[in-house]
Amino acid sequence: MSAFSLTFSSRVQRLVRFLAKDGHVYYGDAILPTGISDIARATRAHVIQGDIFGQHRVTDQVAEIKTLLAPLARKDIGTVRCLGLNYEQHAKESSLPIPKYPVLFYKPVTAITGPTDEIPVSLMAQEGEGLDYECELVIVMGKEAKNVPEGQALDYVLGYAVGNDVSHRDWQIKRGGGQWGLGKGFDGWAPLGPGIVSSRLIRDPNALHISTKLNGQTVQSSSTKDMIFNVAKTVSFLSQGTTLLPGDLIFTGTPQGVGMGRKPALWLKDGDQVEVSLEGVGSCVNKIVFEKPSSKL
Numbered sequence: 401m402s403a404f405s406l407t408f409s410s411r412v413q414r415l416v417r418f419l420a421k422d423g424h425v426y427y428g429d430a431i432l433p434t435g436i437s438d439i440a441r442a443t444r445a446h447v448i449q450g451d452i453f454g455q456h457r458v459t460d461q462v463a464e465i466k467t468l469l470a471p472l473a474r475k476d477i478g479t480v481r482c483l484g485l486n487y488e489q490h491a492k493e494s495s496l497p498i499p500k501y502p503v504l505f506y507k508p509v510t511a512i513t514g515p516t517d518e519i520p521v522s523l524m525a526q527e528g529e530g531l532d533y534e535c536e537l538v539i540v541m542g543k544e545a546k547n548v549p550e551g552q553a554l555d556y557v558l559g560y561a562v563g564n565d566v567s568h569r570d571w572q573i574k575r576g577g578g579q580w581g582l583g584k585g586f587d588g589w590a591p592l593g594p595g596i597v598s599s600r601l602i603r604d605p606n607a608l609h610i611s612t613k614l615n616g617q618t619v620q621s622s623s624t625k626d627m628i629f630n631v632a633k634t635v636s637f638l639s640q641g642t643t644l645l646p647g648d649l650i651f652t653g654t655p656q657g658v659g660m661g662r663k664p665a666l667w668l669k670d671g672d673q674v675e676v677s678l679e680g681v682g683s684c685v686n687k688i689v690f691e692k693p694s695s696k697l
Contacts (some may be wrong), residue, residue, distance in 0.1 A: 411458045412437050412448070414557065416595040417471050419562065422465040428465075429458050437551050438682035439595035440468065440515060451541075452476060453646040470514045471561055471596045472540070473623060478648040480507040480590065482536075482565060484580065486653025487626045493661035502629045502637055505580045507565075507590050507651070515593030515684035519566055521670070522691050525586050529687070530569030531668040534654035535612040535620050535676035536562040537605060539631060540596050541648040545639045553635035556644070559596040560605055562678035564612075564686065569660050591653070594682045604679050606630045609679040610655060616673055622655030635656055 414430040416439060430447030432438075446596070446633065448465050450456030453476065482502040485491045491498050513519070520532065542558025565584060572583025605624060612620035624630075629637065634652060638644060657668035670690035677683040 413441070413598050413601055415448075415452070415471055415475060415598075416442065416465070416530045417469045418445060418463075418465045419467040419469060421466045422463065424463075425469065427452055428463060431462070437680050439593070439597070440682045440685070442468075442595075453521045456605050468515050468594050470512050470592050471594070472512075472592075472647060472649075474509055476647050477509050477512060478541070478641055478645045480509055480512065480575060480649045481630065482507055482584070482651040483634065483653040486628050487655040488628055489622070489626055490654055490658065490661070491628070493656045493658070497628075498628060501664035502634060504638070505584070507581070507585050510587050510617070511585055512649075513588040513591050513686075515591060515686075517588065517589065517591065517686060518689040519674070519686045519690055520584060520586075520691060523536035525568050525571070526690055528568070528570030528648050529667055530567075530572070530583075530660065530665075532567045532569055532618070532659040533612050533614065533668060533674050533676070534565035534567060534658055535608060535610050535678070536563045536565050536651045536654050537608065537624050537631075537678055538592060539635065539650040539652060541635075541650070542599075542646055544646065545635065545644040547551055547641070548636050548639040550632050550636040550685070553632040553639075554599060556635060557599045557631070558646070559598045560602055560678070560681060562594075562597050562610070562676050562681050562684055563680060564591045564674060564676045565651050565654060569677065581678070591676070591684045591686045593684050609678050612657065613675040613677075614666070614668075619626070619659075619666065620655055620657035623659070625651075625657055627652060627663055
């Protein structure tokens with residue numbers, strides 16, 4: 401197999417993008433200690449040179465990781481698709497019927513941020529109430545896909561990451577005119593990472609533990625087996641009549657336990673720390689930071 405295709409290369413297992421201690425930003429293949437699967441704990445990586453979705457090679461150069469960044473650079477990300485109501489128990493806690501087809505919405509690429517970056521909450525996003533968390537398995541497409549049969553869908557997947565579909569329920573539901581994007585698309589509202597684990601390592605993405613901790617307390621704990629539309633069904637459905645491209649991201653929905661579904665509701669506050677985790681991938685840990693009004697002279 402060619403070393404110049406990330407999709408087919410057997411060498412790349414855990415794709416990361418990072419600021420190295422030498423001051424440069426690299427793509428790399430994370431080196432994990434024996435028995436560790438959380439990419440966030442990686443301190444070194446083999447440097448990848450070239451176009452990650454074209455000609456590239458995994459080098460023998462090992463760089464020290466200073467900071468993990470979003471695993472794909474903005475220029476390498478295509479469309480960011482998201483599913484709503486894709487976990488059975490989440491649909492029930494939302495008092496909504498099980499959807500017949502995947503519920504699709506989009507986030508702008510500017511929402512994507514890194515696994516340790518702060519989540520900024522603008523003044524507009526501080527209006528009303530309803531700032532919420534959503535842990536999600538994120539599919540990263542590796543090959544162009546159109547009209548793909550369900551049985552072949554996983555062949556087009558590069559790998560998987562964990563993401564947080566940060567949401568503002570007032571802007572999503574009450575103020576958004578029936579469109580979800582406004583309440584979910586603010587800058588930095590889609591932490592992603594800590595890396596992308598190859599689909600060759602995660603053979604069954606539909607049986608992974610997924611969770612959220614808020615200030616160290618578990619608030620979501622489930623399994624991707626509760627997904628209504630599993631990974632293969634999702635990729636196949638979204639490819640019907642629509643071309644999925646390498647670098648496209650698909651956030652696959654969140655399980656039960658979101659703040660909106662609690663009584664009383666549990667909303668994120670300034671200074672809160674949110675940790676979303678996916679078995680076999682690792683965790684993103686992000687702090688909520690409210691923007692302060694500009695002082696007037």
